Amino acid sequence: MCSKGVDMKIALLQGGLGQEAEVSRNTGKAFEKALVALNYDYVVIEADDNLIPKLISEKPDCALIALHGKYAEDGTVQGICEYLKIPYTGSGLLASALAMDKLRTKEVLSFYDIPTPKFAVFRRGEDDLESFDCSIKAPCVVKPVREGSSVGISIVDEQKDFKAALELASRYDRHVLIEEKVSGPECTVSVVKDQAFTPIEIRPKQGFYDYKNKYTKGATNYLLPPELSDEKIRELKDLALKVFKILDLHHYARIDFMMHNGSPYFIEANTLPGCTETSLLPQAAAHDGVDFNQLIDGLIKNARLDYEGVV
Ligand SMILES: Nc1ncnc2c1ncn2[C@@H]1O[C@H](COP(=O)(O)OP(=O)(O)O)[C@@H](O)[C@H]1O
Ligand SMILES: [Mg+2]
Structure with missing residues (x-):
């Protein structure tokens, strides 16, 4: 853990090499505002091709990761920090890569036995697009196995659109996940330390929660608390904490669920969730009494190396 307090030098990592570089800069801006308010000494580092030499020359005490998606949320940056012995915020290398x-x-x-929609996989280069006989038929959801912000995802309501969806998703990854479409509503649970915050129900005004509905102001209604019974809210929170533990996540994450026939089904875990002041995790934290600066201070104070404390 980072124990030097405000005297330490923080490297705020933003941008990145993936599809979510712009989204990451918004998280970066919000983090920077908090660092100023909290009186930390910091340097902003664009996580471009020169990230490694920049980290070596800056020698920070802690990396505050404001990155999302490929080369960031997948263990890549965590591996770089491990190798350079720079404690970093959020989950470790394996947990990041797995989630x-x-x-x-x-x-x-x-x-x-965590409930999750039924699924199948298409392996580019092994499975043939023309003859691929998928066990999951429309209505289904086709997604790249490793992406974020709904990039490359299609909801396939009619089988005739399945092939185009596979082609699109396989542009973003070698493996494509085909999932049974579940009805919703959609709920996301933010976890910080060992606390699950009140879930947020996500209701796009049109279609599903795609890139446009995620980042266009007013395109989606967010219900905090959700329109669910106290019992269902408790069930969602318990499940989120269980998933957090099983995946060995560290300090914070946002876990997405969809209700299906009245019960929560796991969709995905976000180890570096969007973190502007209006993003979902900070909103849920604020609702439950944790303000933004407190949240960022907690990330920094809990930054660590996976191999910390072992020989
Ligand atoms: N099995 C599913 N059934 C219905 N909708 C889904 C399903 N999986 C994903 N979705 C919709 O697609 C969105 C993006 O999917 P998700 O797996 O969370 O990918 P991303 O990592 O891009 O956020 C979800 O927020 C939800 O609206
Ligand atoms: Mg998601």
Whole structure:
């Protein structure tokens, strides 16, 4: 853990090499505002091709990761920090890589009987697009195994659109996840330390929660608290904490669920969730009494190396 307090030098990592670089800069801006308010010494580092030499020359005491998606949320940046012995915020290398991979996460969680929509996989280069006989038929959801912000995802309501959806998703990853479409509503649960905050119900005004509905102001209604019974809210929170533990996540995460026939089904875990002041995790935290600066201070104070404390 970072124990030097405000005297330490923080490297705020933003941008990145993936599809979510712009989204990441928004998180970065919000983090920077908090660092100023909290009186930390910091440097903003664009996580471009020169990230490693920049980290070596800056020698920060802690990396505050404001990145999302590929090369960031998937263990890559965590591996760099591990190698350079720079404690970093959020989950470790394996937990990040696992949670980024929607297919392997579902396989692991299924082992622990966590409900998740039925699924199949298409492997580019092994399975033939023309003859691929998928066990899951429309209505289904087709997604790249490792992406974020709904990039490359299609909801397929009619079988005739299945092939185009597979083609699109396989542009973003070698493996494509095909999931049974579940009815909703959609709920996301933010976890910080060992506390699950009140879930937020997500209701896009049109269609599903795609990139546009995620980042266009007013396109989606958010219900905090959700329109669910206290019992269902408790069930969602308990499930989120269980998933957090099974995946060995560290300090914070946002876990997405969809209700299906009245019960929560796991969709995915976000290990570096959007963190502007209006993003979902900070909103849920604020609702339950944790303000934004407190949240960022907590991230920094709990930054660590996976191999910390072992020989
Ligand atoms: N099995 C499913 N059934 C219905 N809708 C889904 C399903 N899986 C995903 N979705 C919709 O697609 C959105 C994005 O999917 P998700 O797996 O969370 O990917 P991302 O990592 O891009 O956020 C979800 O927020 C939800 O609206
Ligand atoms: Mg999601």
